[in-house]
Amino acid sequence: MHYRIAPSILSADFARLGEEVRAVEKAGADLIHFDVMDNHYVPNLTVGPLVCAAIRPHVSVPLDVHLMVRPVDRLVADFAKAGASIISFHPEASDHVERTLSLIREHGCKAGLVFNPATPLVWLDHTLDKLDLVLLMSVNPGFGGQKFIHEVMPKLTRARTLLNERAPRCELEVDGGVDLTTGPIAVAAGADVLVAGTCVFAHPGGPAAGVKALREALKRGPAASV
Numbered sequence: 001m002h003y004r005i006a007p008s009i010l011s012a013d014f015a016r017l018g019e020e021v022r023a024v025e026k027a028g029a030d031l032i033h034f035d036v037m038d039n040h041y042v043p044n045l046t047v048g049p050l051v052c053a054a055i056r057p058h059v060s061v062p063l064d065v066h067l068m069v070r071p072v073d074r075l076v077a078d079f080a081k082a083g084a085s086i087i088s089f090h091p092e093a094s095d096h097v098e099r100t101l102s103l104i105r106e107h108g109c110k111a112g113l114v115f116n117p118a119t120p121l122v123w124l125d126h127t128l129d130k131l132d133l134v135l136l137m138s139v140n141p142g143f144g145g146q147k148f149i150h151e152v153m154p155k156l157t158r159a160r161t162l163l164n165e166r167a168p169r170c171e172l173e174v175d176g177g178v179d180l181t182t183g184p185i186a187v188a189a190g191a192d193v194l195v196a197g198t199c200v201f202a203h204p205g206g207p208a209a210g211v212k213a214l215r216e217a218l219k220r221g222p223a224a225s226v
Contacts, residue, residue, distance in 0.1 A: 003218050004193040005211060006031035006064050006173070009055075010046060011145070011197030012207070017051075018058045020207050024200060027208035028215060031064040031086075033175070033195045035141075036079075038069040041093050042141050049075070049082040056083030064195075066114060066175065068141050069093060072100050080107035088112030088135050088173075091123045101130040112173070116140060117152050121159060128167040133193075134159055138186070139176030145198045148177030153189055160190025183214055184222040194218075 007024045009017065009032065021032055034052055039045040052063060062085030069075055070093040079087055087104045091113060094100040104111040112133030113123060117140060124134065136156055139146035156174065163170050174186045175195035183194050196214055203210030 003187050003191070004030035004171075005200075005214055006033040006193055006195045007200040007207065007211065008033040008035055008175070008195050008197035009051075009201075010035040011201040013201070017055065020201065021055055021059050023206065023208045024211050025059045025061050027211040029061060029200075029211050031062050031193070032059055033197075034063060034065045034084075035197075036065060036067050036069060036075070037141075041070040041090070042068045044143055049078040052079055052082035052084060062086060064088075064173075064193075066112075066135065066195075067093070068114075071095070073103055076100070076103050076109075077107055080104075080109050084109055086110040086112055086133060088114050088133055090114045090116065090119070090141075092116075092119070097123065097127060098130065101127060105130070115155070115159075117149050117155075121155065121162065124159075124162060128162075128170065131167065131170050133171050133173055134163065135173040135175055135195075136191075137176050138174055138178070138182070141176075146177055148179070148182040153185070156186065156189045156191065163190075178214075180213060180217040181222075184217055184220065187218055188222050 037044040037046040065084040067089040110132035114135040171192040173193035174191040179199040200210035
């Protein structure tokens, strides 16, 4: 089975960003992941729509935008116009979750909902019919390079079961501490898409080698990768 890999530019060399995203796409990356932080909802400040627009001409794969901002709605149109293919957000950061999901779709993007490690899946009870993606954070958002929180695994299993039963077309994405060991574990538990930052962009052989190494680890499976 083919699992999708979404390198996160949070860990990229911004002085060589165009070169690096082209390299990971050529190596087989399926998406390019944007971690958008506002120093309000999370304690960090990263990229905005201008960076998304600058990257769009350099790759043909979808741009997966993860909004860690409050308020959310104001930026949906800006990122859609900048070339985003998927826009995901945290339910705690929206005043009206269903309205935000509808807004994303009205702008021609796929819509996703993001769950922090402590955020319950109850938000899915009334939103699954509007979702293309469920993103589970396996770290507390704000910074790259954090260690995978293994206590998230039961939630990942529950989310997989729920999607299989009620929304089989909806993808399940995992973000945070994904590497050659934790990536295969997450996939074995039901993840469809892996966001990988440090694992890809800090690979000793370069970002392209990082994508290939992760893909090989996924093929081997968790037991062989530990």
